[in-house]
Structure formats: structure tokens, C-alpha cells
Amino acid sequence: MSLAAHSQNLNPEQLAAATAPDGPILVLAAAGTGKTRTLVHRVAWLVDRGIAPDRILLLTFTNKAAREMLERATALIGNTVSGIWGGTFHHLANRILRRHAPRIGFASDYTILDREDARGVMAERVRERTKRDREFPKPDVLLALVGAAVNSGIALDAHLAARAPELLVYGDDILKVAAEYAERKRRLGAMDFDDLLVFAVRLFETCPDVLERYQRQFLHVLVDEYQDTNPLQAAMVDRLAAGHGNLMVVGDDFQSIYGWRGADLRNLLSFPERYPRCATYRLETNYRSVPAILDVANACMAGAPEQFQKTLRPTREPGPKPFLVRPRDGDEQACYAVQQIRRWRREGYRYGDMALLYRAHFHSLELQMALDREHIPYVLTSGIRFFEQAHIKDVCSVLRLLAFPADELAFSRLVQLLPGAGPKTAQKAWSRMPGRFAAADPACREAIRSALRPPAAEAWKTIEPILATEKTTALAHGGADAVDQFVSAFYEHYAHLTYENAEQRLEDLQALVDYAARHASAEEFLNEVALLTNVDAEPETDQEEGGDAIRLSTVHQAKGLEWPVVLIAWLTDGMFPSSRSLNETFDGEAEERRLFYVSVTRAKDELHLCMPEVRRPRDGGVLFCSPSRFVREIPPALFKSVGAMTYYD
DNA sequence: GTTTCGGTTCTTTTT
DNA sequence: GAACCGAAAC
Numbered sequence: 001m002s003l004a005a006h007s008q009n010l011n012p013e014q015l016a017a018a019t020a021p022d023g024p025i026l027v028l029a030a031a032g033t034g035k036t037r038t039l040v041h042r043v044a045w046l047v048d049r050g051i052a053p054d055r056i057l058l059l060t061f062t063n064k065a066a067r068e069m070l071e072r073a074t075a076l077i078g079n080t081v082s083g084i085w086g087g088t089f090h091h092l093a094n095r096i097l098r099r100h101a102p103r104i105g106f107a108s109d110y111t112i113l114d115r116e117d118a119r120g121v122m123a124e125r126v127r128e129r130t131k132r133d134r135e136f137p138k139p140d141v142l143l144a145l146v147g148a149a150v151n152s153g154i155a156l157d158a159h160l161a162a163r164a165p166e167l168l169v170y171g172d173d174i175l176k177v178a179a180e181y182a183e184r185k186r187r188l189g190a191m192d193f194d195d196l197l198v199f200a201v202r203l204f205e206t207c208p209d210v211l212e213r214y215q216r217q218f219l220h221v222l223v224d225e226y227q228d229t230n231p232l233q234a235a236m237v238d239r240l241a242a243g244h245g246n247l248m249v250v251g252d253d254f255q256s257i258y259g260w261r262g263a264d265l266r267n268l269l270s271f272p273e274r275y276p277r278c279a280t281y282r283l284e285t286n287y288r289s290v291p292a293i294l295d296v297a298n299a300c301m302a303g304a305p306e307q308f309q310k311t312l313r314p315t316r317e318p319g320p321k322p323f324l325v326r327p328r329d330g331d332e333q334a335c336y337a338v339q340q341i342r343r344w345r346r347e348g349y350r351y352g353d354m355a356l357l358y359r360a361h362f363h364s365l366e367l368q369m370a371l372d373r374e375h376i377p378y379v380l381t382s383g384i385r386f387f388e389q390a391h392i393k394d395v396c397s398v399l400r401l402l403a404f405p406a407d408e409l410a411f412s413r414l415v416q417l418l419p420g421a422g423p424k425t426a427q428k429a430w431s432r433m434p435g436r437f438a439a440a441d442p443a444c445r446e447a448i449r450s451a452l453r454p455p456a457a458e459a460w461k462t463i464e465p466i467l468a469t470e471k472t473t474a475l476a477h478g479g480a481d482a483v484d485q486f487v488s489a490f491y492e493h494y495a496h497l498t499y500e501n502a503e504q505r506l507e508d509l510q511a512l513v514d515y516a517a518r519h520a521s522a523e524e525f526l527n528e529v530a531l532l533t534n535v536d537a538e539p540e541t542d543q544e545e546g547g548d549a550i551r552l553s554t555v556h557q558a559k560g561l562e563w564p565v566v567l568i569a570w571l572t573d574g575m576f577p578s579s580r581s582l583n584e585t586f587d588g589e590a591e592e593r594r595l596f597y598v599s600v601t602r603a604k605d606e607l608h609l610c611m612p613e614v615r616r617p618r619d620g621g622v623l624f625c626s627p628s629r630f631v632r633e634i635p636p637a638l639f640k641s642v643g644a645m646t647y648y649d
Numbered sequence: 650g651t652t653t654c655g656g657t658t659c660t661t662t663t664t
Numbered sequence: 665g666a667a668c669c670g671a672a673a674c
Contacts, residue, residue, distance in 0.1 A: 061664090090664055115663085193664050261663065360661045420674080422652050453651095531664075556662045578661055595662085 014038045017281035019045055022220075024241075024275035025248040026268075030310045031297070031601035032288030032562065035250055036065075039224060040072045042248065043081060046220055047073075053083035057218040057240065061225040063087050063532070065560065069224075085218070089233045090193060090531050093200035096214065097191075098527075103207050104199055106189065109523075111400065111407050112530035113185070113192040114388060118143060120409070121188070125180045129173060137167060137174065146178050150194045151262025153231040188408055197232040204239045215243040225560075226251035226271075230262035238274075245275065253308050254301050255598050257556060259591045260581065269308070286312045288562055290319025292638070293607050297600045299634045304593060312601075322600075322607040324631065324639040330570075333610045334370035336642075337567055340608060341376060341550065344565050351377055355551040355563040357599050359576035363569055364552050377549040381557040387529050391495060391505040392512060396529060398463075398486045399479040399522045402471060405436040414463070417494055418456035425451060439468035462489045479522030480513045487513075555599045566603035571596075571611045572625035596630040609639070 010018060014034050017027045018041035029035035039058075047053055060066040066086035073081045085092065094112070101108045113121065122139040129136045137145075145167075149159035156178055160168055167174065185191065191199065204211040221241045223229070226249035229237070241247035249271060256265045272278050286294055291314035298312055327333040337356060344354055356378075358364050364380070371378045387393075394417060400410035408430055415426040429451035438444045445464065449457055466474075466485045474482040487509050495502040519525040551563065570576055577592035600607065611627040626632075 088664065196664090257662075258664095260661085362660055420652070424651060554662065580661065591662095 010034075010038065010041055011285055013281065013283050013285060014041070017283065018042045020248070020279055020281065022244070022246050024245050024271075024278035026271045026275075026278050026280045027248065027250040027283065028252065028280065028308050028310060029250055029283040030252055030286065030312050031255060031598070032286045032312070033283035034285075034287060035224075035252075035283060036069060036072075036560075038283065039222060039250055040069050040076065042222065043069065043073045043084065044076045047077060047081055051219055053081050054085065055217060055219045056084045057092070057221045058084055058086040059089055059092065059221070059223045059237070060086065061088065061228060061560070063091065065224065088531065089229075089236065090196050093196040093236070094527065094531060096200055096210075097196065097203065100203055100207065100210050101199075103210065104203050106191075106199070109189070109404050109406075111188070111190045111404055111409070112196070112527070113190050113409075114530055115143075115193075116388060116393070117190075117409055118192045121184055121190075122177075122181055125177050125184065129177065137170060141167075142174065142177060142181075145174070146181065147194050148262055150198060151230040151232055152264065153235070189406060190409070194232075197230075197236065201232055201235050201239070204236070211239060212243075214240055219244065220246045221248070223247070223249045224251075225255075227253050227256035227265060227268045228258040228263040229267050230258075231264055231267070232262075234264070234267040245277070247275070252310070254304070254310065254594055255559070257559065257591060257595050257598060259587060282310065284310055284313050285315060287315055288604050289601065290314070290316050290605060292319055292321040293600065293603055295638050296322050296607075296634055297597055299638060300593065300597050300600065300630060304590065319605055321638060321640040322603075322609060323642050325608055325610045325642045326627070327610060327612050329612050329614050329616060330366040331370075333569060333612045334366040336608075336610065337367060337569070338370050338374050338376070340565075340567065344606075349564060351548045351550045353564040355553060355558065355561075355566045355602065356569060357553055357555050357558050357566060357602065358569040359555060359578055359595070361554060363575060367552060367569060371550070371552075377547070378552050379547075379549045380552045381554065387532055389505075389508070391491075391499070391509060395483055395486060395491060395509055395512065396526065398466070398482060399475070399516075399526055401437055402467065402469075402474050402479065402482060403522045403526060405438060407437075411437055415452075415456075417490075418452065418459045420453050421456040425453070425456065437467070439464065459490065465489075475522035478516035478519030478525040480517035482522070483509070483513050483516060555595050558602050559598060562602055562604055564604045565606040565608075566599075567608040567610060568599050569610050571609050571628040571631055572615075573628055574625065575615070576628055577630070593630055596628070 011034070014037065017025070018038050027035070027038065029038065043056065043058065046056055058066060058069065060069065066088075070081055070084060070086055085095075097106070097110075098108055101110060119139050122143050126136065126139050126142065145160065145164060146156060148163070149156045152159070154162075156175060157171065160171055160174065185195065218240055221237060223237055228251070237247065237249075249268070251268050253265055253268050256263060256268070259265070272280065289297075289312075294312040294314050325333075325336055327336050341351075341354060345351075356364070356367055358367075368378070368380070394413065397410040397413040400407045401414060404410070411430055412423070412426040415421050415429055416423065429448045432447035432451055433444050448460065452460055463486065466482060466489060469482065487506070491509070492506060495505055499505055516522070516525045519528070568576075573579075576596070577589060581588040581592055609631060611631065612625060615623040615625055
């Protein structure tokens with residue numbers, strides 16, 4: 001593809017960035033300005049210029065984003081792009097660590113702890129302290145503290161003093177618990193999500209030869225959503241690109257919304273200082289939204305203290321001003337939504353063109369009920385991930401145990417499915433085993449049986465033969481056969497006894513078997529499962545599936561997406577901005593404001609902002625809600641107010 | 650000593 | 665819903 005061909009598809013701003021000369025490049029891409037298109041063309045441009053695909057590294061926020069970019073690049077220049085390393089930071093870290101973990105004292109078959117696993121491990125450490133002192137911080141709080149410190153690259157005690165001074169009285173114990181948590185993970189041969197990043201960076205630091213190998217491999221490093229990287233991730237990228245400096249970072253400081261997870265805007269803001277040779281490109285021409293929507297977005301960020309002021313320049317013909325709606329309560333808000341949905345349908349929009357966005361999952365309750373009642377199809381990016389649900393994890397523990405016999409957590413989970421067996425029984429059985437599970441070893445089998453009480457032992461008999469299958473056979477095809485057998489021999493019965501929605505869960509498991517079967521080995525499958533995101537796993541809703549449906553989503557999960565018509569629910573002070581982030585987070589209001597900016601800029605044609613007057617909490621009370629401060633700050637002339645009206649049909 | 654069950658409480662955002 | 669806590673049941 002020639003330069004001329006690229007220039008046909010890109011505007012001058014985009015073209016300049018996509019075809020920029022080697023060296024550090026900062027692309028400031030405001031919302032809806034064709035950031036993805038520019039990155040896709042950059043990749044195509046590089047491959048076109050003779051860079052081998054496997055020497056390009058493309059880091060994105062989700063695996064889905066990487067997949068989509070590579071698909072679009074393929075459409076552009078054919079499958080010459082296959083072989084590009086693309087995915088999340090965690091994926092890259094995992095891929096590298098699987099290969100070199102022994103260099104930093106880990107086995108290559110370390111297991112990955114998801115949030116629930118990590119919480120379990122932390123809870124063990126905390127239990128006895130809670131007995132001594134009822135007030136001792138809960139496992140979730142401790143995990144958040146440790147995680148925040150690690151991701152910001154700050155020592156835990158310094159982090160405590162700076163961000164959680166009220167917990168300083170427990171300082172010593174917190175440090176001890178954190179150390180025990182780390183030690184326990186070591187003993188389990190396990191890494192949590194943060195560890196993947198920590199140890200990847202440590203690997204680079206302590207093994208220069210390994211670092212050099214990847215520096216030589218990746219001639220070009222491209223990072224999407226750079227405003228949401230944390231210091232560890234920035235360090236990873238800096239190291240990888242240290243040799244040649246061919247590092248392109250793309251981001252928008254107005255859209256940084258992951259500060260609570262350790263993302264540090266300074267990575268982006270200080271990029272020009274860290275890379276003095278860097279060339280900066282700005283994308284400000286917006287192709288997405290009608291001018292009236294951009295007016296609101298621009299007004300919202302006009303007073304923001306961020307460094308790179310950007311103004312969205314519209315290209316679209318004028319459209320309606322954003323609608324400001326003040327329903328009485330959540331139910332009336334839902335009725336208003338239904339009414340608009342009906343109108344949109346009449347005007348020719350498909351359900352897939354519509355999105356209802358909100359700050360937190362529980363804000364969607366009344367919306368869901370109303371849509372159910374009206375039989376309007378919707379998909380929800382749910383709070384619980386498919387792969388984090390109990391039944392999915394139960395079944396995966398069989399695979400984990402087969403693939404990684406030393407995985408104590410998997411063994412424990414499996415044992416606790418047996419009738420009359422709890423944590424103590426699982427612990428007892430494991431302590432009698434040689435530190436690993438060996439179905440072929442009679443002594444090991446006997447050890448387990450001796451720890452189980454009769455009903456548990458009886459049930460175990462149905463599971464044991466599956467675990468005794470020869471490993472390579474059991475684990476072929478992503479372990480699909482083993483899962484299938486386990487479900488029919490044991491779990492189907494268990495599910496019916498345990499869950500009132502057993503049938504639905506068993507359907508999930510069938511889907512899991514199909515999904516697993518698409519992998520060569522169970523190890524590969526398990527690796528992927530642990531690092532999948534909500535967005536990655538979302539159900540197919542495209543036209544070809546025939547599943548035309550409205551999207552309900554948190555603003556966080558709507559990042560990077562767009563819809564012709566968008567309604568934002570619960571835009572009231574306390575809900576959005578959330579009072580918790582205002583009170584508990586450093587810089588909370590600024591980040592909430594950016595979140596509002598992100599939500600507004602999702603809409604193409606029509607935007608509705610809903611601010612119910614009251615909220616009715618569980619206890620039967622009534623809470624008055626003022627309109628969100630972000631709405632109040634914006635000149636009223638930029639909105640069209642929807643006056644008092646009956647929303648009920 | 651363990652497990653299970655029933656009642657209570659609280660929901661931010663997620664790799 | 666689901667996670668936690670205390671008390672009954674095994």
C-alpha cells in the first residue's frame with residue numbers, strides 16, 4: 001500500500017501520525033478523531049515498509065481491541081500482518097514469563113490468581129488478626145492497598161502514609177500481612193495480576209540478556225490508551241523500546257479513567273520530557289458526534305487543569321442539542337428510556353444503535369426491569385465476568401489440577417464440592433499428600449480417601465477416574481473431554497442440588513466446553529481464561545448473529561465504543577460523580593469529570609442526560625438528588641430541557 | 650470440631 | 665445476588 005493509498009483514507013492530521021518517521025511519537029487523539037484508524041494505518045504502514053510482523057508489538061487495553069485492530073489491518077493489506085504481537089500488558093507479561101520464569105525463581109507453570117483467588121489467599125492471612133481485633137481492615141481493603149502501592153511503584157508504608165493515614169495504626173500488622181501474602185503466593189507458585197507486571201519488569205531488570213532479546217525482537221512498539229497505563233506498565237514499555245526508541249504512544253489525557261487502578265496521567269503528560277526527541281501529533285477533528293454534543297464535551301473539560309488542552313472540532317452537520325431530563329425517580333427514568341427507545345425505532349434506528357450508560361452496575365436495575373417488562377432485547381456487560389462465576393471456576397479447577405498438579409487452590413476448590421467437605425477437610429487431605437496431586441500414585445489416592453468422611457469419599461469415587469486419565473489425553477483439545485466427563489459424572493448432579501438455575505449454568509458449561517475445544521491444550525486455555533476481560537468475553541451481538549439488542553454498560557466498559565443514540569442514567573451528585581470517589585480517592589472529582597466527558601463523547605446523533613429527582617434506597621426512605629455538578633457547570637443554553645411530562649404509556 | 654443454613658447487609662469503576 | 669456472620673445440625 002502506497003503513501004498515496006494511505007492518504008486517500010486519512011485526513012492530514014491522521015496521515016502525518018500514521019506515517020511519522022521512526023523515533024518516539026506522542027499522538028494526542030481526542031475522542032472520536034479516528035485514533036484506531038490511525039493506529040491501524042500505522043501498523044499497515046510499518047509492514048508495508050518491510051518490517052516483519054513479529055517484530056511489531058501492539059499493546060492495547062483489551063484483547064478484543066488488539067484483535068479488532070489486527071483484523072482491520074488485515075483488511076487493509078492482507079494477512080501479511082499475522083504474527084504481530086498484540087494484546088494487553090498482562091498478556092505480554094504472561095507470555096514472556098512463561099518462557100523465562102525460572103530466571104527469577106518461579107516455575108514456568110505458575111498459576112494465575114484471579115481476584116477471588118487472591119482474596120481467598122489474603123483472607124487466610126487476615127483471619128486470626130480479625131479475631132484479635134474486630135476492626136482490622138478487611139481482605140478487600142488490604143488487597144486494594146497492596147495493589148495500589150505495587151502499581152504505582154511505591155513502597156507500601158509510604159503509600160499508607162500518603163493515601164490511607166487512618167489505617168496507619170495498623171501499619172505494622174498491615175506490612176506483616178502483606179509480606180505473608182507474598183510469601184504464601186510464592187509457596188503456591190502463584191502470581192496475581194499485579195505480579196505478572198511486577199515480575200516481568202523484575203525479569204528485565206535482573207536479566208539484561210532476556211531484556212535485550214526482546215528489545216532486538218521488537219523494532220516498533222505501539223501503545224494504545226496510554227493515558228491509562230500505570231507506572232509499571234510504562235516502565236515495561238520504556239525498557240522494551242530503550243534501544244531504538246521507536247515507541248508510539250496514543251492517548252487522550254481527557255479520557256484517563258483508571259486512576260483508581262494505579263493509572264498515572266503523568267506517564268502521558270511527561271512523555272515529551274522523558275523522550276526529548278519525541279514528535280507530537282494532535283488529532284482534534286471529530287467525525288463521530290454532531291456539533292451540539294461536542295459543545296457539551298468541550299464545555300465540560302474547558303476548566304480542567306490538564307496540560308494538553310484540546311478542542312474537538314466538528315465535521316458533522318448540525319443535530320439536536322443534548323436533552324436534559326429530570327424524571328421523578330428511577331422508575332420514571334426507565335419509562336422515559338423506553339419511550340425514547342420506541343421513538344428511535346420508529347425513526348429507523350436498530351436496537352444495536354442504542355446504549356444506556358451509567359456510573360455503576362447497580363444503577364441499571366430499574367432500566368433492566370423496564371426492558372424485561374417491555375420485552376425489549378438488551379445485552380449487559382455484567383459486573384461478574386463469565387469466567388469468574390462459581391460454576392465455571394468449579395469446573396476449571398479440574399483442568400487446573402490435571403494441568404498443574406501442585407495447584408493447591410484448585411484441589412481445595414474441588415474437594416469442597418464434595419458433600420460434607422469444607423475448608424478443613426480440603427486442608428487435611430492436602431497436608432497428607434506429597435505437595436502435589438498424583439492420581440496414579442496409590443499412596444496419594446489413599447491419603448485423600450483417608451481425609452474424607454463417608455459421603456465425601458463416596459462422591460470422590462466418581463471424580464477420581466477422570467483425574468486418573470492419562471494427562472496428555474485428558475488435556476488435549478483444551479481439556480474439553482475432561483470437562484465434559486466431569487460434568488456428566490459429577491457436576492450435573494451437584495448443580496441441580498446447589499443452584500436453582502442449574503439448567504442455565506449447565507448451558508454455560510456446555511459453552512465452556514465448546515470454547516475450550518478451540519484450544520490446542522488445556523494449559524493454553526487456562527492461561528487465556530485467567531486473563532480474559534469482560535469486554536473480551538462479551539457475547540456476539542452483531543447483525544449476523546441476529547441478536548439486535550440495546551447495550552447497557554458502565555461508562556468504563558463503554559470506553560472506545562460509540563452509538564448513534566445514547567442515554568446516560570443517574571447523572572446526579574452522589575451517583576455520578578460517585579460520592580465514594582469524591583470522598584475516598586485522591587483527585588476523585590477530576591477523574592469523575594473525565595468519566596463524564598467519556599460518556600458524553602460516546603454519542604453520535606442524540607444524547608439524553610437523565611437526573612432523577614429522588615432515589616429510593618432499600619430501607620424505604622427517599623433521598624433527594626441534585627443534578628450532577630458536571631451538568632450544572634455547563635451553560636444551560638447548550639441543552640434542550642425536557643419539561644414535566646408523563647412518561648407512562 | 651466441621652459443615653451447613655438462615656438471616657442480614659451492602660452494593661464503583663477492572664486487568 | 666452474594667458475601668459475611670452466627671447458630672443449629674451433623
